[in-house]
Amino acid sequence: MAPLGYLDPGSGSMLLQIILGGVAAIGVTMKMGWRRLLRTLRLRRDDDDAS
Amino acid sequence: MTTTPASAHRSAEPASFRDPEARVVYSADGEVLRELSPRAREDWEALSGATFFRRALEDGRIVGTEELSPGLLRHERVPFVSYPYEWPFEMLRDAALLQLGLLEKALAEDFILKDGTPYNVQWRGAEPVFVDVGSFERLRSGEPWAGYRQFCMLFLYPLMLQAYRGIAPQPWLRGSLEGIEPSEARALLPRRRRGVLTHVVLHDRLEAKNADRSGEVRAELKASGFRKELIEANVKRLLKLVRRLQPKRGRSTWAGYREAAPYEPEDAERKERFVREAGRADLAWDLGCNDGRFSRAVDAEHVVAVDGEERVVAELYDTLRGEGSNRILPLVVDLADASPGRGWRGVERRRLEERGRPDLVLCLALVHHLAIGRNLPFEELIGWLRSLEARLVIEFADRDDPMVKRLLAAKRAETHESYGRDTFERALGERFEVERREELGSGMRTLYLATPR
Numbered sequence: 466m467a468p469l470g471y472l473d474p475g476s477g478s479m480l481l482q483i484i485l486g487g488v489a490a491i492g493v494t495m496k497m498g499w500r501r502l503l504r505t506l507r508l509r510r511d512d513d514d515a516s
Numbered sequence: 517m518t519t520t521p522a523s524a525h526r527s528a529e530p531a532s533f534r535d536p537e538a539r540v541v542y543s544a545d546g547e548v549l550r551e552l553s554p555r556a557r558e559d560w561e562a563l564s565g566a567t568f569f570r571r572a573l574e575d576g577r578i579v580g581t582e583e584l585s586p587g588l589l590r591h592e593r594v595p596f597v598s599y600p601y602e603w604p605f606e607m608l609r610d611a612a613l614l615q616l617g618l619l620e621k622a623l624a625e626d627f628i629l630k631d632g633t634p635y636n637v638q639w640r641g642a643e644p645v646f647v648d649v650g651s652f653e654r655l656r657s658g659e660p661w662a663g664y665r666q667f668c669m670l671f672l673y674p675l676m677l678q679a680y681r682g683i684a685p686q687p688w689l690r691g692s693l694e695g696i697e698p699s700e701a702r703a704l705l706p707r708r709r710r711g712v713l714t715h716v717v718l719h720d721r722l723e724a725k726n727a728d729r730s731g732e733v734r735a736e737l738k739a740s741g742f743r744k745e746l747i748e749a750n751v752k753r754l755l756k757l758v759r760r761l762q763p764k765r766g767r768s769t770w771a772g773y774r775e776a777a778p779y780e781p782e783d784a785e786r787k788e789r790f791v792r793e794a795g796r797a798d799l800a801w802d803l804g805c806n807d808g809r810f811s812r813a814v815d816a817e818h819v820v821a822v823d824g825e826e827r828v829v830a831e832l833y834d835t836l837r838g839e840g841s842n843r844i845l846p847l848v849v850d851l852a853d854a855s856p857g858r859g860w861r862g863v864e865r866r867r868l869e870e871r872g873r874p875d876l877v878l879c880l881a882l883v884h885h886l887a888i889g890r891n892l893p894f895e896e897l898i899g900w901l902r903s904l905e906a907r908l909v910i911e912f913a914d915r916d917d918p919m920v921k922r923l924l925a926a927k928r929a930e931t932h933e934s935y936g937r938d939t940f941e942r943a944l945g946e947r948f949e950v951e952r953r954e955e956l957g958s959g960m961r962t963l964y965l966a967t968p969r
Contacts, residue, residue: 470630470653470662471535476733477698477723478665483737485714485753486746497740505736507725 480506530863531635538650540591550589550650557587559653568621569652576640577614579647594645595818595845596799597871600634600670601690602847602855604830605678605763607644608685610837611637612671614644616755619661623748628655632667635865641818641842642833658738661747668715669695672754675761676701676716680709682764684826686848693859698723711757765827783956787880787911788813790954790963794909797876801904803851804882808832811844816876818843824850851882852890869904877901879910880963881919883940888923888932894943902947908966912940917960937962 483490483502494502525544532540537556541549552560563569564583572578580592600608611634619629629651636648651663673696674685681704688696696704698720705712726733788810797816805811805821806828821844823829832846849855849868858865879901886892901908913920914937924932944950948966955962 471537472631472662472666473730474660474662475665475723476726476729477719477721478668479660479730479733479737480722480726481714481719482660482664482746482750483740483742484718485750487749487753489743489745489749493737493740493742493746497736505733506722 530861531859531865533860535630535650538648546593548591548593549584550591552587552589552650554587556650556653560589560649562654563627563649563652566622566625566627568618568625568627572618572621572646576643577618577646578649579638579645581649589649591647591649594638594640594647595872596639596820597866598639598845598847599689599855599865600674601686602849603634603686604826604833604846604848605675605685606830606833606837607639607846608634608671609675609758609761611644612667612675612758613755614646615667615671616751616758618646620748620751620755622652623655623744623751626655626744627652628661628744628747629653629663632661632663632665632671634670639845641844642836642846643840643842655744657744658742659734660737660742661750664750665698665719666695667754668701668719669697672711672715672758673698673701673705675758676705676709676712678763678765679761680706680712680764682766686826690855690858693865710760715757763830780957783958783961784809786954786956787963790952790965791878791880791909794876794907794965797874797907799872799874800876800878801874801906802878802880804880804885805829805832805846805878806881808836808844808846810878810880814876814878816843818845820845820847820874822847822849822851824848824852852886852892874904874906877904877906877908879908881911881913883910884913884917884920884923884935887935888920888927891931894940895946898943898947902968905968908948908964908968910944910964910966912937912962912964914960914962917958 483493486493497505526541526549529540529542537553539551541551543549569578573581582590584590614637615632622628630653631651636646636651637644638647639645674689677683677685677688698716701716702720705716707713707717791810791813792815795815800814800816800819802811802814802819802821805823808821811819811821821832826848829846829848836844836846854868857863857867883897886897887894915935944964944966947969949969950964950966952965953962
């Protein structure tokens, strides 16, 4: 993707903005899927799906 | 940068290199100009038609801006540049609220701020002004607020540090121009307090687990339909959070000093008159301003009122803000350790003395604090005042003065044996021509009006 700007927004900071989106984040979370969200946030490992 | 003949006479602002899209330069006669890249020019064209932007320009929340030619803007000059490490808590909080308020309005019209730094806020007296017009850009769908992390590091965590721990954030901000890292904030802040769990603890955890995945994460957010409503919700939360933060402070030595000080009211009035009669100035500095009584008395277009006590400056700011003052800028500065040059090559954030010279300096009820309290020799102090090349109103308090006695009592007797009016006047006379001298009624304090030799 094209660079966002002159600042590195920080990957953790970008991900946190989903959580801070409150009610508006529900749609995003659903679209992502709960497992995929946790994986994206790296709060769950890829191989957890196998269990 | 374009190299048209006109721009050859421009000098670059040393602090304006981080965002190459919209650089600040100065014209030969000192005008503040902004050169826009083709991309920034497109953003500017859209921005100049936006309602929120026009309103903020009209009511002064955004710095006065006009387009001189395509891709070249001219800005209003703020009276005196200051930095977040010179602001008391209340000023940092108001600067944060200004920034968030503008961001909220911008989002409604599909614009966003590309950063989140207090260095984009300056002051007309006690009125905050957002100065970086180049920070606004058109919102691109699917993208988060790139300045959120910076906002946390330079606004939110420093404010939380004082609100939740009672630790003054100015030395931290002066120590690091980038602010406080999420991992540091996590170690410093109590997790049970409002906003800490999300903006600090979770922030640090996500950061630690997702290092160097910026591109990947952005693609994922975009694919999942990240939209501006999420940013709006975050900005609303931040506004609510920041508004509720209250400073926690320890006891202060000089708050209420005027009441406690052994001044005769008559002396204070004579001092005020003396200051008023010192003549007109464009820019006056009031060193050791305390409650700002003499900043108000001085006949100057603009006043920079400095004091080393954060609480005293905060109280002065609150009063001035309540009055809607745009003449007096209150700053926290310890004169025995004033703001140095910081950042790249030490010129990105300039020394206090390099940001506009005063033509009148008030130095009232201060000499004994520096000379005795901080062991600063008269020659050093007077030498520094002389280097400002300004008229000087200075007060000297004798050894018999109760405040001087109090300060002397804390030191070994020999350390300040030479403290006295004769030695002071000799040091002053070497560097300044004394035009007027007035003894106050108590007989223990003397005022001098002096011009540099």
